[in-house]
Amino acid sequence: MSRFEFLNGNEALAWGVKLAKPGVIAAYPITPQTIAVEKIAEFVQDGLLDSIYLHVESEHSAMACSIGASATGVRTFTATSSQGLLYMAECLPYASGARLPIVMMNANRAMATPWNIYGDQMDVMYVLNSGWIQLFAENAQEALDMVIQSFKLAEDSEVMAPVMINLDGFVLTHTYEKVNIPEQELVDSFLPPMQLQSHMMNAQHPTSVCISAGNAHNMEFKLKQHLDLLNAIAVFSRISKEFGNFFGRYHGGAVEGYYYSDADVLLVTVGSIAGTVKEVVDAMRKEGHSVGLLKLRMVRPFPVKQLAEACKNAIAVGVLDKNISFGYEGTIYTNVNSALLQSGVFVKTQNFIGGLGGRDIPKKEIRSMFKVLLDNLEEKKVRFHNLRCT
Amino acid sequence: MKNFRMSPVPEFSKIEDIPLGASCKAFHITEKNASWRIKRPVINQDKCVDCYRCYLLCPDGAIHREAARNFLIDYDFCKGCGICAFECKARAISMVKETLV
Numbered sequence: 001m002s003r004f005e006f007l008n009g010n011e012a013l014a015w016g017v018k019l020a021k022p023g024v025i026a027a028y029p030i031t032p033q034t035i036a037v038e039k040i041a042e043f044v045q046d047g048l049l050d051s052i053y054l055h056v057e058s059e060h061s062a063m064a065c066s067i068g069a070s071a072t073g074v075r076t077f078t079a080t081s082s083q084g085l086l087y088m089a090e091c092l093p094y095a096s097g098a099r100l101p102i103v104m105m106n107a108n109r110a111m112a113t114p115w116n117i118y119g120d121q122m123d124v125m126y127v128l129n130s131g132w133i134q135l136f137a138e139n140a141q142e143a144l145d146m147v148i149q150s151f152k153l154a155e156d157s158e159v160m161a162p163v164m165i166n167l168d169g170f171v172l173t174h175t176y177e178k179v180n181i182p183e184q185e186l187v188d189s190f191l192p193p194m195q196l197q198s199h200m201m202n203a204q205h206p207t208s209v210c211i212s213a214g215n216a217h218n219m220e221f222k223l224k225q226h227l228d229l230l231n232a233i234a235v236f237s238r239i240s241k242e243f244g245n246f247f248g249r250y251h252g253g254a255v256e257g258y259y260y261s262d263a264d265v266l267l268v269t270v271g272s273i274a275g276t277v278k279e280v281v282d283a284m285r286k287e288g289h290s291v292g293l294l295k296l297r298m299v300r301p302f303p304v305k306q307l308a309e310a311c312k313n314a315i316a317v318g319v320l321d322k323n324i325s326f327g328y329e330g331t332i333y334t335n336v337n338s339a340l341l342q343s344g345v346f347v348k349t350q351n352f353i354g355g356l357g358g359r360d361i362p363k364k365e366i367r368s369m370f371k372v373l374l375d376n377l378e379e380k381k382v383r384f385h386n387l388r389c390t
Numbered sequence: 391m392k393n394f395r396m397s398p399v400p401e402f403s404k405i406e407d408i409p410l411g412a413s414c415k416a417f418h419i420t421e422k423n424a425s426w427r428i429k430r431p432v433i434n435q436d437k438c439v440d441c442y443r444c445y446l447l448c449p450d451g452a453i454h455r456e457a458a459r460n461f462l463i464d465y466d467f468c469k470g471c472g473i474c475a476f477e478c479k480a481r482a483i484s485m486v487k488e489t490l491v
Contacts, residue, residue: 205415207414207415208414208415209412211409211412211413217402217408220402221408224408
């Protein structure tokens with residue numbers, strides 16, 4: 001029988017990893033990811049998870065070890081955050097270019113400097129172009145479920161790409177909630193052991209991995225990688241539904257909507273803040289305002305069609321970014337605008353920046369974002385929220 | 391003990407033909423890489439004692455063995471670093487200026 005436990009986001013994720021049974025885990029601890037890798041280490045230490053746990057000396061080595069392990073056809077997991085993610089960044093395109101289905105948890109945290117360990121989503125935006133699938137979890141239950149879904153997605157023959165699961169630092173990694181832990185037997189039948197693929201190391205069929213390809217071939221390699229990554233949108237949607245049938249929990253596909261189909265104004269966002277937005281939507285709906293939420297569970301590949309379809313009847317679309325691309329705007333906003341434009345959905349948009357360096361985004365700020373969308377779209381497209389001075 | 395010789399670069403007419411994950415059959419090298427060599431190692435086969443030292447120490451794997459006392463250097467990949475000549479105890483390898491070859 002499945003059972004319930006009171007877990008924080010890190011622990012829930014660790015439980016997801018335990019259930020997915022990776023053969024190798026290589027990780028370096030970093031706040032706010034530490035509890036996750038400690039919990040996994042505990043599982044291995046106690047003999048509850050039969051896995052080789054590599055204590056590496058850096059995040060760069062964590063990813064290098066993960067690449068080596070995954071290249072032998074072993075299910076591999078790692079986790080990092082912020083500065084650690086950027087330290088390992090050089091290795092990320094090696095993993096994706098070599099088409100290795102590694103799954104990594106990234107605890108979203110601010111980038112220095114000024115030094116800050118709290119949660120925002122600046123870190124992951126640096127590596128959107130790394131060829132990794134980018135998923136965002138809203139709550140601890142979704143984090144646990146997303147680990148199991150991610151391995152299935154990464155190892156799918158149509159996709160064959162590494163997956164990064166993003167959890168908001170502290171707000172999600174360190175807050176507790178009631179989490180359902182599914183039965184191991186059920187997870188085993190949903191996620192069978194990983195198969196050795198033809199492009200991986202095999203003593204019977206020696207292979208050169210990570211070959212060089214000059215200007216005569218390189219572009220076609222990249223095109224192939226790009227086309228296969230695009231498959232991940234449909235495959236993730238299928239896997240999410242399949243997961244729902246297996247475990248009775250459906251978190252949505254690449255895009256999850258909340259009161260979106262008839263909404264005049266929509267707020268698009270990613271990660272844990274979606275939970276607060278839902279509460280504001282509930283309250284404002286009761287007051288008669290036509291508001292709704294679109295939560296992007298997947299940011300790479302970008303679900304262009306699904307997003308455009310969900311926005312086509314809206315009068316205004318706001319994007320709440322917990323990052324700023326200095327000198328431009330929030331990165332999700334850039335992506336959303338492009339998706340709408342190329343899909344022929346001509347709707348007014350506005351960018352809201354909040355939560356940098358762990359600044360709280362209270363309900364009243366989300367309410368004021370909806371107010372801007374409903375009443376008075378501003379000339380200034382990028383609007384910072386909850387500032388202490390202006 | 392295979393020679394890492396150039397194999398012809400395959401032509402891919404369809405994107406599906408491109409190998410998955412930048413992996414391909416082992417021993418297939420797609421590009422020559424030796425243009426900056428100033429001196430080339432030349433093996434005196436009469437002095438060679440078959441010790442495998444050059445073969446093992448070549449950082450580019452550019453040396454292979456065809457038969458007993460017949461080690462050959464693949465000059466498409468040899469960078470001319472001179473490690474083989476330095477390490478050869480039998481002094482069977484000499485570094486010769488490229489222009490004089």
